[in-house]
Amino acid sequence: MRVLVVGSGAREHSIVLALAQDPQVTALACAPGNAGTVAVAEQRGLDVGDPAAVAALALDWEADLVVIGAEAPLVAGVADAVRAAGVACFGPTAEAARIEGSKTFAKDVMAAAGGRTPPPEIVDNPARLDAALARFTPPYVVKDDGLAAGKGVVVSPDLDVARAHAMTLLDGGHPVLLESFLDGPEVSLFCLVDGETVVPLLPAQDFKRVGDDDCGPNTGGMGAYAPLPWAPAGLVDELVSDVVAPVAAEMVRRGTPFSGLLYAGLALTSQGPAVVEFNCRFGDPETQVVLALLRSSLARALHATATGALAAEPPLQWADGAAVTVVVAAEGYPGPPRLGDVISGAEADGVLHAGTRRRDDGAVVSGGGRVLSVVGTGADLQAAHDDAYRRLEGVHLAGSHHRTDIALKAIRGEIAAPA
Numbered sequence: 482m483r484v485l486v487v488g489s490g491a492r493e494h495s496i497v498l499a500l501a502q503d504p505q506v507t508a509l510a511c512a513p514g515n516a517g518t519v520a521v522a523e524q525r526g527l528d529v530g531d532p533a534a535v536a537a538l539a540l541d542w543e544a545d546l547v548v549i550g551a552e553a554p555l556v557a558g559v560a561d562a563v564r565a566a567g568v569a570c571f572g573p574t575a576e577a578a579r580i581e582g583s584k585t586f587a588k589d590v591m592a593a594a595g596g597r598t599p600p601p602e603i604v605d606n607p608a609r610l611d612a613a614l615a616r617f618t619p620p621y622v623v624k625d626d627g628l629a630a631g632k633g634v635v636v637s638p639d640l641d642v643a644r645a646h647a648m649t650l651l652d653g654g655h656p657v658l659l660e661s662f663l664d665g666p667e668v669s670l671f672c673l674v675d676g677e678t679v680v681p682l683l684p685a686q687d688f689k690r691v692g693d694d695d696c697g698p699n700t701g702g703m704g705a706y707a708p709l710p711w712a713p714a715g716l717v718d719e720l721v722s723d724v725v726a727p728v729a730a731e732m733v734r735r736g737t738p739f740s741g742l743l744y745a746g747l748a749l750t751s752q753g754p755a756v757v758e759f760n761c762r763f764g765d766p767e768t769q770v771v772l773a774l775l776r777s778s779l780a781r782a783l784h785a786t787a788t789g790a791l792a793a794e795p796p797l798q799w800a801d802g803a804a805v806t807v808v809v810a811a812e813g814y815p816g817p818p819r820l821g822d823v824i825s826g827a828e829a830d831g832v833l834h835a836g837t838r839r840r841d842d843g844a845v846v847s848g849g850g851r852v853l854s855v856v857g858t859g860a861d862l863q864a865a866h867d868d869a870y871r872r873l874e875g876v877h878l879a880g881s882h883h884r885t886d887i888a889l890k891a892i893r894g895e896i897a898a899p900a
């Protein structure tokens with residue numbers, strides 16, 4: 482199978498690495514890729530947001546399967562264009578990608594599917610903002626209705642911070658959702674979805690705040706681990722049957738079936754699991770830990786999903802043990818990052834690339850806010866944590882920062898799902 486992966490982050494590097502080890506894959510390309518993916522896949526230049534350009538590359542490269550990594554191309558209709566060109570594509574149609582592209586659409590689908598999610602108050606006029614905020618109590622949850630590359634959500638106990646974020650969004654012409662805060666441990670559950678067929682992957686947890694102990698602003702994600710040693714037996718089955726499967730069925734009922742990776746971001750509250758958000762693609766950095774533990778053929782699973790054959794697939798096989806990833810971010814991130822600094826140690830095993838590029842002199846330099854995602858594995862979470870942080874010691878990027886507490890609360894037994 483010839484597989485073309487579209488994207489340039491550590492998520493795509495992780496997908497490419499899994500595919501490179503897969504005997505079913507005969508040729509592999511990544512477009513546009515980064516300084517890490519180029520070592521294991523052909524690299525092609527590409528504007529990933531241009532549906533016609535992606536479809537043309539899929540045909541030119543004679544891909545049997547195209548895997549779209551990020552949400553923006555999916556919302557822009559890239560999967561539709563690839564399918565229309567006659568090439569199998571892993572990723573939902575633009576209509577179905579609205580589950581991530583429009584939070585009001587997602588809330589509507591969830592309400593129809595009967596899932597628990599806080600009812601939002603939608604504000605599209607600054608004159609209504611203060612009265613709307615007054616109906617909530619801290620911590621305030623303010624979300625951009627549309628895509629915002631991980632920067633759309635602010636959760637703050639400070640009314641002024643919440644108000645300022647909402648005003649920035651409204652001034653930019655974006656409607657704002659205000660919600661009640663969901664307390665309880667968070668779970669990222671990725672599911673392969675092909676119409677009404679739902680196949681869950683291992684559950685993971687990510688770390689969205691920039692600093693240790695969940696301090697500082699939200700980011701695209703600073704680390705993750707999988708699986709969840711504190712999760713009760715049966716949690717994944719419960720989340721699939723109560724949350725994901727009803728949403729998949731509702732999408733079918735609406736005539737916009739979902740095909741691809743449906744990512745449920747959930748909080749395990751004292752009232753039961755509740756949906757924080759749905760995304761229409763693999764999450765980053767959780768993908769790096771989930772795929773590190775996958776032992777089945779990724780190409781086969783993605784191709785079956787893309788071609789409507791998921792129901793006939795054998796169960797996925799997973800390695801015993803655990804995986805942890807720690808994101809190395811450039812100075813300044815999540816604000817404007819410092820770019821162009823030389824990275825050493827970036828070619829080592831377990832070091833996945835995100836914002837990197839190779840200079841003409843061969844040096845690997847930083848080219849984005851999240852630069853690397855260092856992955857460790859081990860017989861248990863402690864061993865995986867130690868492996869990730871040991872690998873991190875071999876990486877050097879001036880001014881960079883990372884969290885030092887990824888997975889620590891889980892290792893210490895400080896996380897418990899509500900009874």
Ligand code: GLY
Binds near residue numbers: 631701702763
């Ligand atoms: N880890 C959060 C996301 O991928 O959206």
